[in-house]
Amino acid sequence: MKRKRRAQCGIASGFPRQRGGHTSVHFDLIVQGGTVLDPESGARTRADVGVVDGEVRAIDPDLPSADTAELIDAQGALVLPGLVDGHTHVYWGGTPLGVDPDALAAASGVTAWIDTGSAGAGNVEGLVRHVIERSPLTIKAFVHLSYVGLVPAGHTDLRFGELFDHRLADVGACLRALREHAPHVLGVKIRLGANSTGPNGVSSLQAARAVADASGLRLMVHVADPPPLLPDVLPYLHAGDLVTHTCTPGLMGILDTAGRVRDEVWRARERGVLFDLGHGSGSFSFAVARRALEQGFVPDILSSDLHAYNVDGPVFDLTTTLTKYLALGLPLDETLRRATREPGRLLGEDVGTLRVGARADIAVVRLESGRFGLGDSTGEVVDHHERLAVHATVLAGRRIVADPTVRPQGKRKPGLPPIDPRLTPPAGHAPAR
Ligand SMILES: [Zn+2]
16 A cells, blocks of 8 residues: 655655654665755755665665665765656567566666557456566556557568558457556557558547547557658647657658658647657657757657567667667756656656655666767667666665576567667677577
């Protein structure tokens, strides 16, 4: 059961102090000596974070550590809420794209994951029972409109998208699945484009809209290559719905032929439609992101779209994705907010926050100096002089560490050239052979 929050926000000690200091205070874990960054306000405070019973109990410059079972030295590091990846595919073993979030969380600092439509009504029960309910991570899912879930046509030799046959757009079954798995789901997902809906784009979108309306949940729309075109899609989206693959190089992208962010995109943002990055294998172009950023348009959520066919590059993980926005010039606080509180809002009141009373999901992250090769989905490689690197991950008050016996997560479509050797993987990354 969730405890009541003791402080509204920010950096505060909610622990009842005694005269003469904290002499009777006992913490299970202290993250010591780091710079606590509140991504929501941008405030930075040099402070220790004390954890009791899986909950942040104090954020204070000098917590007593004598009896503390576990200390994490965070000197020179940023102490953040556990990262939230707003777009992933974690139905591992259940769909070809799936990666195992439990195996990847410690190294990546990601304590909350959103699965975006790996499964449809016909197979979401497996995602819930075998992944979500068994994992100590926070995981919620969008359910795909297609009864069979997402068919990875581009990544495999399959030449059949999940909605090429409109009979798979089963509105009733999708609605029943959303109701049945209500605590674990966020809404309905649809992938629009030549590879996924083929000629059925608009009819599938209308069916997905009907599901969202009847369920009262969100609609997330993937955009890639037409048909349909983005201006024909956006009118179907309401406040709180999401467009994913915001910086796709595909022809459903956010820029017009002159390189300007489309008027329809600005209007959608004004009415509350959210834009998710969803880097993925084919959906992030530095050129598009750069042009949009120059015009003041940044995705609301910076997510990886991590799956088995990009975990060995160019995506690797969420912090590598975030480093790409640092390389483009987005300030650190704004970058981190889009991978903590912004996607966290979809998951719950305290997800993506670091405050007294919240669950102690914490990422300790360093800004490493060096020379790092960052790749997009089009083959462009940007060299940057620093990167975000995860130093420690705390999940529900316990430090978690990567299990060296876990299998590598990556898959590779036969016949593709090897990943560009100019790309720098995260430290400790184990690619599939
Ligand atoms: Zn995806």
